Structure formats: structure tokens, C-alpha cells
Amino acid sequence: MVVLFSLLSGLLFGTGLLVSGMANPAKVLGFLDITRAWDPSLALVKGGAIIAGLVTFWLASRRKRPVFEETFYLPGNRTLDKRLISGAALFGIGWGLAGICPGPALVLLGGGVLKGIVFVLAMLAGMLLFEWLDSRTLSRGK
């Protein structure tokens, strides 16, 4: 059931990206570009997602455990460190360069968009680069 509901969640997430217009990188750039004609759509996507998220995460917080799992797997780190800031900054540069973030990238891949496929391959390479850097830091004892 965990696998089935994960699949359903992915399908619903992707449908939301398509309905909202955020699967189209030009529309994302229309929001990020505040110097010319500004398309505020992304702000409404975020607003809608956070409204639904606040309600559902509040519902989840009232439960002792998830429906199909023994426990919640939630991030517990609360420190603001250099990694968080530098990672978010690098991510922001990449996001601004093409208007594509990981969710829409996978939707573009599924839609058979060639530029989306190339982006996903580069993104996977970036993630593997992180794994390599991370394992080097760990082996040095951090």
C-alpha cells in the first residue's frame, strides 16, 4: 500500500504541476523575471500548495503514525548552516538559468520533451557529484 499511495501521490503532484502551468519553464521564468512583464501565477501555485499543505500536515500531526507505516519520517535538523545556504544559492542559480526545478523536470521527461530529458540527466549528474563530495567529506572525518 505504501508503494501504491506513493505512486498516487506522484501522479497527483505531476497533475498539479501540469494544471498550474509550472511544467512550462517559460511560465516559471515569467514569474522569476521581475524586470519586465511579470506573471504572478507561481505565487498563487505556492499559495494553493501551502494552504492544502498546512491543512494536511496539521491532520498528519494529529496522528500517532501514518496510515500504512509505523512512524513518520520527518527531517529533524533545525540548524541554519552553511550547507543549507550555499545549497539553496546554487539551486537558485540553476533554477534561474532554465526555469526548471526537479518536479517539472521529471514531468517534462515523461512528456518526452528532449530538453527536459537532457536537463534530468544533468541534474542526476549533479546529484551524483553531491554523493561523491559528501562521501569524501565523511571519509575525512568531517
Place this chain on the structure above:
Amino acid sequence: MHIDLDHFTPIQSLAGGLLIGAAAGLLVIFCGRIAGISGILGGLLKRQSADKPWRFAFIAGLVLSPLVFQLFSALPAIDIDASWGRLVLAGLLVGLGARLGSGCTSGHGVCGLSRLSPRSLVATLVFMLIAMLTVGMMGHG
């Protein structure tokens, strides 16, 4: 700056946003997991990881979503102005940055903000601001 009313889609964007938040809620309530796409994908790239099936299923759902969407409606127009070189650089930075910063627009921007996480609020403000500056300086393509 002026508002681009020709491209502004308030109803669809709000509705799509609600679906995205509902999808994240579905995953946490039923499976106890955070719908952070870079984190879910990154976990599939790790050598030792016992929890690959649900990750694979979520990613499969995302990738299959345009095919299911097509059964009911035409796919929206897709415009990618970035050149090939720029696209590859963008992908590398998005992949590396999201993993280093423990999340992206979904993990921090949707789930983290819905959980009122200070880390996610800072990360979201940083990447939105930097992305706006990048577009402002580099243009669209």
C-alpha cells in the same frame, strides 16, 4: 515592471497548487514521507538504501503524470528558451544545490513551509531571491 495579464492564470495556478499540496499531504498521511522531489530522487542514487520501492513509485507517478493527463486533456504548451549548454549547467547546479541544501521547491518550498520549518523558510527565500537575480542578470535564454 508591469503585471503580465496575458499570461496570468490565477484559477488554474491556484487549483494546481491545491493539488500539489494535497499530493504532499497524501504522502505524509498515508506513507509518513515528505514529498521532496530532490530528496526522493537522491535517495535512489545512494548505494545502500532499504527504502527504494516507495521512492521509485513516487518518481514513476511524476514521470507518468503527463501520459495520464493526456487521456483527459491536451498537454499545455512547453517553451524552453535555454541553450543546450545553459540547460546542462542549470541541471548540474539544480541537482547539486538541491542535495547540498537538503531540498528544493517541493521539499522546502511546499512541505517545509507547510510544516512551518525555519530552515525551509530561509532556504526558500534564498533560492527565490537568487533565481530572480539570475534571471534579471542573464535573461531567459
